[in-house]
Amino acid sequence: MLPEVILAALILLVSFQFIVTRRLGAAVFAYALQSWLLGGVAIALFADSGLIELLLFGLLIIIVKGVIIPQFLGYRTKSVLAGRRETSYYVRFPTALLLGAGLTLVGFLVATRIPFAPQLLPESVLGIAMAVFLLGLFTTTARRDAILQVVGLFAAENGLLLVGLVVAPSLSLLIEFAIVLDILIAVLVVGFLVARMHQEVASTDTSELTRLRG
């Protein structure tokens, strides 16, 4: 059980990278790393329990979310926005960090309130998963850059997959496949809109898009 928990704890650590980094490339890399760690959790669970779908699920995560999606996002960040950093932000660094810490705490508190019957993973991983979910959503709201917003959403989704591994490790593979496929489609739409955004306002700073009111 311990390797899974350690991997999960590393996922939490990586999530803080989304909050603090200003380089788009670093955020995409952190997402890839997070996905590899998540896949690692699933594979380690397979080693513990022998459920073959966990192995397939882990491999699926690593291939789709650890390789394909970061490649795609990385391609976008490279070709459209070579080496760009986020220049402006809604929440300044120290505030963001403190809020992130607060959200982590909230995630853990919420996890202690969820009355689930432990399956293969202990409750502390549920806390981590909730925290990763909240940190991802926070990244989406606190960032101005379109790519960082999307990475935040995808990171939140990783947190949810971890929740899934905690509360329902034997969820059917088809279901998990559907969820991952969904995110793959999301990436295509996002890529399309980001390209459009770059064409329209010559950046991916969403604060350029504030004309609609009322």
Place this chain on the structure above:
Amino acid sequence: MLAAALGQLVAVLTVLALAPLLKGVIENLKAKVQSRRGASPFQPYYDLRKLLGKQRTVTPEASFIFRIAPYVVFATPIAFAMLIPVLTAMPLSWALMADMVGSGFVIGIGGFFANLAAMDSGSPFGGLGASRSRFVSSLAEPTFIVVFFAVGFISGGTVPFVVNDSLFTSSSQIVPSHALVAAAFLMVILAEAGRLPIDNPNSSQELSMIESSRLLEFSGPDQALMEWGGFMKLFVLLIVWLNVLVLPLGLANAVSVEGFAVAVATLVAKMFGAAVLLVGIESALAKIRILRVPEYLGGSFVLAFLGLVLYTVGH
């Protein structure tokens, strides 16, 4: 008793002997990453030998502090090495003289004297380096304290040996806080030991230096001791990180030749791993502006504090 003293001696000698190698390996690996051939991993030994054979020059303005500082800087990591589990899982003769807070003070004395000596020399760069290094250290202090509190809280003691014993034998409940604390501690180690992203140890520009500008006025054997002391500081801090917080594998359980041989071998392997990690970090990150250092160390503080709080939430 004698065996324990002997064991302690071996531990100290290990630190003395391997610290320059760590520095050499890091520089060598970094060069490889940057597609350079790089100097031999043993280069620091050659440098030290050369410096030890040279003549010492001391500015006439300097007081006795400037003269004794190299010895203090050299001695404090050695004293520190006695207090931490370098090779053994159980405490040796003098290991219980101080807990983690106390050992923090011991390592702090070295920095304090290095700062005094840097200002004592009268060189403007020395003063600059001293004030910057104080700035960094004072910001790193809270994180150190919270890390000590956190591990003390989790393990019920602050003596390093107790800590490493209980961190790794208790439930998976503490793993998240453990990981956060370990990450925070690594961040402050990098700051304390003058590594990237706080300070560039390879910098040759005086204006951007922190750590190395304190050494500018030293020469000959004094410089050798200061540098060796610096190598050892990084080495012992990494030992604390590795053997207390991250990976306490391979430590000897009794003073025996085989046990120590295994312990030294695993230590070398772990240190190589740490060197790879450091090279990875230092190749990926650029030095951050000095005014953003508080953000970095504030980040480490938040992580450590979070580790502390999450532990209490879990219980």
Place this chain on the structure above:
Amino acid sequence: MINSFLLIGVLAVPLIAAGASGLVRRDETRYAIVIPSALVTVALAGTLIARVVSGGPVSALGGWLYMDDLNAVVLLVVMFVSALAGAYSIAYFRSPAQGHVLRRGELRKYFALFHLFTLTMVLVSVSGNLALLWTAVTATTFASAPLVDFYGSREPLEAAWKFLILAVAGELVALLGFLLLYAAGIAALGRSYSFSIPVVSGAAAHLSPSLAGLGFLLVLVGFGTKAGLAPMHTWLPDAHSQAPAPVCAMLSGAELNCAMLAIVRVLSLATPSQGGKGGDLHAALLGFGLLSMAVGVLFLISQRNYKRLLAYSSVEQMGLIAAGFGIGAPLTVLGALLQMVTHSLAKTLMFFNAGNLLLRFRSTTIADVGAVARAAPATAALLILGALAIAGAPPFGLFVSEFAIVSGALRHSDWAVGSLIAGLLLIGFIGLVVPFSRMTFGDGRPSEPQPRENLGVAVLAPGYVLLAAVLVLGFWIPGPLHSLVVGASRVVNR
């Protein structure tokens, strides 16, 4: 066997149409695909619904596809709205006013995505597995976000981005809810069980109450974002005002109902286990509903843009539907289900009207539009009658369903809730009818020369079909529709 054929066919037709629209070279061929595919879909879906009404739930592909009365109500709405929106799209894009806006290759994208959007919404209404339901609702976002950005300037892009980010964030919250719902069933159904609707529904009374309740609340907040419930509605007025008129009609008329279907479905699964505390879940839905009505009405009365006006009306109407389900009395649930149908028809009609006005006046500002009655009586009649219908005036269908909800609320719930709903509907009525009557009969801006080109029959015909349908539903609810809605209300209120 026939059921499988119908369930798969109703998905296959839009898929084939999407593929064909993407592949063919000429726009005329693309236009030609729309009507046949819509007709076939309507025929298949109609047969399917008829079978459900007469013979109970049907399923296919090992339970992944499934249709009961509740699903059938939404499928009815989706197929009707998308068929008419398809017909309207052709007329809309063929009209000279649109001709110069369009760029080359735009229609290929439009129609491919249009059919895909239809496909995803049909998938929502035939999914028999809760995971497939989540995936399908999410897929509607991905199909519709590029459609919102269709006109390709800054404002539509902003709307599309806001829509995408908020909707996906909401869907993730909902996913958490579905995961907890799955966990809620582990105790009763074993560690690995099929997450299909009949299975969960069969064990609904034995789910872990707190997990199921929490799961529903998360689904409510998550899909509530997509259903346009306040305070998560902020994307809705932007997206629903920036898209091309036929897409607006699909977004407001059909897509919102898809999200609402998912919420109501989970409500029906989570309530039985709650015992005496089932009212809490309903109360949460009612709370969101009332808040949405209040917010929608508040923004209605201060609007200067008629498309945003209609979008806020959608917020209000979805709030009303949520409130109807939230009160949970048989009459209000019946009213809410009927309201889903009538509101879709009327809102689709109104967005077609908005498209007509845009074609004519090239502006979405209320003040720029005027004297429609004098210039084009046929357009004007559709406009003012549609406005009365959407505002809930008798004798249109919305009056019947709103009356059912209000009277049900007064009888079965607090009188305060009932009178609040009635009051908000009244203010909403004024907020809708006044601007539209000013546009129809007022003077507009005399300084600007008004284009005199007349809209063709093809542009107006879909609107008149809808108007007729809404009017008929005000007098007479056909027997099959009645039994369908009653059956669906039984699914909701088990």
